Amino acid sequence: MPSTRTAAHETRAGNLPAGALAGTPPDAGGAGAIRFAAVSQSYGDNRVIDSLSFDIAAGEFFSILGPSGSGKTTCLRLIAGFERPTAGSVILGGVDVTDVPPYARDVNTVFQDYALFPHLTVLGNVEYGLRMKGVAPAQRRARAREALEMVELGELHERAPAQLSGGQRQRVALARALVNRPSVLLLDEPLGALDLRLREQMQVELKKLHRQLGVTFVYVTHDQGEAMSMSDRIAVLLGGRIDQLATPRELYLNPATAFVAEFVGTSNVLRGALAAAVGAVAPMVSVRPENIVVRALHEPVPASHVALRGILADVQFHGASNRYKINVDGSVITAVANNAAFGEGGAAETPSVGTPVRISWASSSMVFLAR
Amino acid sequence: MGTAVLVAPPAGPLRAASDLAYRRPRLVLWMLLAPPLLWFLAFYLLPLLALLGQSLLTFDEFSMTVRNVYTLANLQALFTDASLVDILERTLCTALVVTAACGLLGFPLAYYMARYASGRAKAWMYVAVMVPMWASYIVKAYSWTVILAKQGIIVWMLGALGLGDALDAVLAIPGVGGNTLSTSHLGRVLVFTYMWLPFMILPVQASIERIPRNLLLASDDLGATPGQTFRNVILPLSVPGIAAGSIFTFCLTFGDYIVPTLVGPSGDFIGTAVYKYQGAIGNIPQAAALTLVPIAVVATWLWLAKRLGAFDAL
Numbered sequence: 001m002p003s004t005r006t007a008a009h010e011t012r013a014g015n016l017p018a019g020a021l022a023g024t025p026p027d028a029g030g031a032g033a034i035r036f037a038a039v040s041q042s043y044g045d046n047r048v049i050d051s052l053s054f055d056i057a058a059g060e061f062f063s064i065l066g067p068s069g070s071g072k073t074t075c076l077r078l079i080a081g082f083e084r085p086t087a088g089s090v091i092l093g094g095v096d097v098t099d100v101p102p103y104a105r106d107v108n109t110v111f112q113d114y115a116l117f118p119h120l121t122v123l124g125n126v127e128y129g130l131r132m133k134g135v136a137p138a139q140r141r142a143r144a145r146e147a148l149e150m151v152e153l154g155e156l157h158e159r160a161p162a163q164l165s166g167g168q169r170q171r172v173a174l175a176r177a178l179v180n181r182p183s184v185l186l187l188d189e190p191l192g193a194l195d196l197r198l199r200e201q202m203q204v205e206l207k208k209l210h211r212q213l214g215v216t217f218v219y220v221t222h223d224q225g226e227a228m229s230m231s232d233r234i235a236v237l238l239g240g241r242i243d244q245l246a247t248p249r250e251l252y253l254n255p256a257t258a259f260v261a262e263f264v265g266t267s268n269v270l271r272g273a274l275a276a277a278v279g280a281v282a283p284m285v286s287v288r289p290e291n292i293v294v295r296a297l298h299e300p301v302p303a304s305h306v307a308l309r310g311i312l313a314d315v316q317f318h319g320a321s322n323r324y325k326i327n328v329d330g331s332v333i334t335a336v337a338n339n340a341a342f343g344e345g346g347a348a349e350t351p352s353v354g355t356p357v358r359i360s361w362a363s364s365s366m367v368f369l370a371r
Numbered sequence: 372m373g374t375a376v377l378v379a380p381p382a383g384p385l386r387a388a389s390d391l392a393y394r395r396p397r398l399v400l401w402m403l404l405a406p407p408l409l410w411f412l413a414f415y416l417l418p419l420l421a422l423l424g425q426s427l428l429t430f431d432e433f434s435m436t437v438r439n440v441y442t443l444a445n446l447q448a449l450f451t452d453a454s455l456v457d458i459l460e461r462t463l464c465t466a467l468v469v470t471a472a473c474g475l476l477g478f479p480l481a482y483y484m485a486r487y488a489s490g491r492a493k494a495w496m497y498v499a500v501m502v503p504m505w506a507s508y509i510v511k512a513y514s515w516t517v518i519l520a521k522q523g524i525i526v527w528m529l530g531a532l533g534l535g536d537a538l539d540a541v542l543a544i545p546g547v548g549g550n551t552l553s554t555s556h557l558g559r560v561l562v563f564t565y566m567w568l569p570f571m572i573l574p575v576q577a578s579i580e581r582i583p584r585n586l587l588l589a590s591d592d593l594g595a596t597p598g599q600t601f602r603n604v605i606l607p608l609s610v611p612g613i614a615a616g617s618i619f620t621f622c623l624t625f626g627d628y629i630v631p632t633l634v635g636p637s638g639d640f641i642g643t644a645v646y647k648y649q650g651a652i653g654n655i656p657q658a659a660a661l662t663l664v665p666i667a668v669v670a671t672w673l674w675l676a677k678r679l680g681a682f683d684a685l
Contacts (some may be wrong), residue, residue: 082588102591109592114584119607128603180593243385 030058031093031106032183032216034079039088041074041240048074050240051088056218058093058183061210063219063227066237067263075237076186080109081220093183102131108177109186113193114169117160117289122148122172123157129180147179148172150209167198178209184216203230224264228252236260252288258369261286265306268292268333269369278306282368291365292335294324295358296351307360308333312351326359335359397423419666428661437655445660455644459664462641465556465610466624469563470571473547473620474613476564477571481612482605485579502511508566512629515562519553519634526552549636559635563624579605614676618669625665641665 027289034056043047049071056062064072077083082104089098089334097105108129116125123144130140148154151171152353161169170190177185187206191199207230210217221227227234228248236259244256258269270278270285279284293305294312301307309330324335351357392399429440484496503511518524529538542548542555549555572599582605590600628642639647641661648658675681 010492078593080588082591102588103594103596108590109589111585111589113583113585115583115589117586117589117604128590128595132590132593132595132599132603 005041005075007146015125026348032058033093034062034184034216034218036075036078036093037089037091039078039085039090041071041078041083042086045172048240048340049078049085052240053088054235054242054245056216058216060215061207061217061219061230061232063221063231063234065221065227065234065264067222067225070237071240072222072237073188076109076188076220077183080107081105106182107184107186108180108182109188110170110173110177110190112188112190114161114173116169116172116176117200118161121157122153122159122161122164125161125172126157126176126179128176133180143179144175147175150178151175151205153340166193167202170194174206174209178213178215182215184218187217187219189221190219191221191223199226206230228264234264236263254367255286257371258284258294261367261369266334269295269332270333274308274328274331277308278366279363280366280368282370284369284371286369287333287361287365289323289334289336290338291361292333292359293361294326294335294337294351295360297356297358299358301360302362304362304364305360306363306366307358309356312355312357313355315353326357328359333359398450411674422659422662426657426663428656430469430654430656437653437654445656446663448657449660453582453662458639458641458644458661459599461638462625463668464467465560465563466621466639468560469567469624470617470620472560472564473571474575477568477575477616478609478613481572481576482579484576500572502507503565504569509629511566512633514563515558516633517552519551519558519561521551523553553634554636556635559630562630562634563627566627566630567620567623570623571613571616574615574619575609577611578609578615582608610676610679611682613681618672621667621672622665625668 019119026202035301036052038055039052040047041050052071052075064075066072074083078085079092081097081100081104085098089096091097092105092107117128120128123141126147127144130143145154145157148157151174153168153171153175156164156168161172164172170193173190181303190206191202196200201224206217206219210230219227219230228251233245233247234251236243236251238259244251244260246254246256251260251264255267257262260271261267265288267286267288270280270287272284275283275285295301297309308328310326310333312324313327313332314325316323316325319339321339322337324337326333406604424435426445427441427443429438429442429444430436431438449459450456480496480500483491484500490495520526526535526538529535538552541557542550542552547555547557549558553559586604587600590604591597595603626642628640628646631643632642641664645658645661648654648661
């Protein structure tokens, strides 16, 4: 783990002025702050999480992003207390909770499948946590109704969960967790089962709730777009280790590894001879498609650009933009051009498929990757 | 190009039948449903109605014959005739106690099978629960008379442990005991519980197994202690299984006439009474009326369970 982080910092330092480095270590003592101290989790011989250490600040919107099997849900279950780590400790609000059972932790979870109790009404579900803690009936009813109002489900409290749509169940699950006023809210791919439009709407609402409540949100997802649009910081997990932990902007502009470059947004990662051809000082180079300019061979290239020759293999029209596939010595490079940039009659300049073109990008937009 | 996209079977009666089935999906449905529906109608529903009808006929005590005169006397006797009320009370109480005993013994085992046992252990538990069900019922009942006999293994073991006096004390309790263990109420309940326990375990186990694991985690997450989770999530969601299991234990006790004959104090059960009425006496109407009792009791029990919301989560 330490070697990974060092590598990430070195790469970043090479690309960014020191002041732009985000992800400063937060205060680990406040309610809602979470610390993983060398946490490992194994199931038999299968090591799912490998000596993870990181801090989440109180009140932060923190995302754990990774492909399936990267250990992201395990991280969440360790915070909730559904699992006990094989090594290391989990610290919540400055208190070591490694051996504290889930029901005694000031943490609530929104499950991926919502896990609403089928034998209770919506109101019964939402007031469940308060009932377990012995809050008086009148008071817990009032608080449950208030929570349902907050997620705009005020009038559905007598329904059974089976009578609700997916989006409504999602909101009930959210209200059921938030009514307990936890210091940390854990969200396990909560939008995974919703359709695109609802997902986008819920992203806005989750962000709004986060601002309103000031609760720490820990959000697990495999959808980089979701993580990018909502999070203060993102930990990109791969094989039970953190590949990079940074703000969305930094992840995008300065990916630490080829995996992060390709997983967060799209990127062209050039390796071997191609990397050497563009003057790379590392084994790999990442270039974002929107930084690449496609030109006919006779057009001049700015002096600050590095350039490559290739054959235009495909052009896709995406409305606001065009997506080009350029074949350079057998590697396919993707470039995206904003159609507004062409101006009047600009589109006429687009080279036709099958013709040789020159692609170029500002040397400053390249990110050198050690691994 | 030129390859056939749709391969049609050759023309013929099969093709015609297949076309008909495709055009009329309902016809296929009815062809599939008709045999079991007819079976159900002929062997379950009609006999039940016949039973109801027969319970309304008159039995002439002098000629010992059934006359086709409708009367409610047989049904009325179930509530007024002291000997019949006695039989019903005895059967009902035993069925309730046996059902409760099966539930108390079966639930922990079913819970363990559903939640903790895995792989090989679970397979062995299934075998352990089911194998006794395959053995002959009569053989099991008779072997219990030997086990419970005065010279039997239980009495001998309790004596060896110095608990002979304790057994005598238990047997002296009215309503529980009897002259000996094998002629006591306790012995009878023991044998019934042994007989019907698998019928409780299997449905309860199935219903616990169907509770999504995430619901238990959610309850845990919302601050419920393990005991609270058990009372508020596991128990309510396993009620359908308990209801199904208790219907088995209830009905089987109600209809049984072997165990009451072999074990326990004298006095008829519904099963033995029906056997006597229709066999020895030939009073089919009264036998039919008695047979309706278990049906009415179970129907009431189901209605009550539904009212209590036992099946809402299905």
